[in-house]
């Protein structure tokens with residue numbers, strides 16, 4: 336029989352479209368799913384283990400819709416030349432760095448990010464990977480880190496023509512090989528999308544080959560779209576079309592695809608996004624950091640585009656991202672009361688919709704049948720915490736709280752702020768420091 340875990344006496348915040356607050360409730364996990372929820376003491380035993388959630392708030396494990404694990408090893412690197420715009424940020428930092436990554440770097444950077452995700456209660460991550468000097472096998476190395484840490488991740492390799500034909504070819508093959516390896520969904524930790532860098536580094540021929548392969552493999556695409564104005568300018572100059580038009584025309588923005596950013600989209604682009612049904616991953620902290628602008632999340636939602644939330648590797652803390660995203664949206668709309676529903680909905684409704692579609696069962700909400708993924712936070716609400724105030728507490732209070740316990744797929748990965756001993760954080764961080772030092776020497 337599947338192991339039964341009782342989570343006792345917490346305040347449950349269900350998230351999802353009808354976010355409810357259930358005070359002093361128990362939650363029963365059976366295997367990798369939530370089996371039952373009920374008032375404290377009402378669920379029948381026996382239990383294989385009990386987690387004490389009294390004085391704590393229980394959230395579903397949080398979801399990051401756009402991440403780059405490989406960015407981990409850049410923290411503190413001071414060598415990049417100053418950049419005056421986004422093209423220079425790519426040329427001076429990211430494209431210099433990703434070319435130098437080895438497979439060992441790739442694996443350790445993923446493991447570091449995943450351990451930090453556990454500490455922040457983020458249990459599902461949609462990653463977008465690039466290592467042009469070590470393409471083959473890179474997704475398998477990330478998958479190894481994912482399996483070891485116990486979280487869920489959807490992986491892809493970002494195909495680009497920027498490093499020459501051989502690397503383009505390897506990128507196409509890497510996506511296809513990984514998508515085949517996880518086909519059937521038997522491994523509940525791993526899923527695949529087909530990765531593309533961005534339209535401005537991809538020829539029509541490569542876009543068409545990717546589109547054909549994606550169709551054959553029945554996977555959606557994960558691509559940066561109109562992140563900076565330069566993406567629009569380059570595509571217009573070379574192809575006479577916006578990035579959205581080029582990708583849409585090849586069927587790359589369907590409902591199984593993720594378009595990251597969508598900062599520089601015009602009215603026609605927004606209509607195409609809505610028509611195609613692609614999920615837009617909004618990454619406010621990254622957009623602010625790169626000074627590329629702030630996506631019009633309110634306008635995109637009004638047009639019917641599903642907008643979720645990613646971090647673009649700026650953080651593993653989704654509650655920090657939603658909070659900054661809200662302030663940024665106030666500025667974007669020039670209105671301090673605009674965007675609350677759109678931003679909180681991105682994290683609490685759209686991201687669970689995305690993950691549930693990718694995984695093929697409910698992920699990211701507390702309800703019977705959902706994935707047994709939990710983030711349990713220390714939080715004594717100083718004001719009434721009830722259905723109508725839950726999202727306000729999420730942004731203004733829970734975002735400042737400490738995660739005590741993290742569970743994914745029924746496995747307790749952190750309890751009482753201590754990671755599971757198998758995860759050996761000290762060893763992973765020491766190895767990461769060693770590899771980062773060598774990478775920086777090569778940079």
Ligand SMILES: [Zn+2]
Nearest residue numbers: 463559595647
């Ligand atoms: Zn990105």
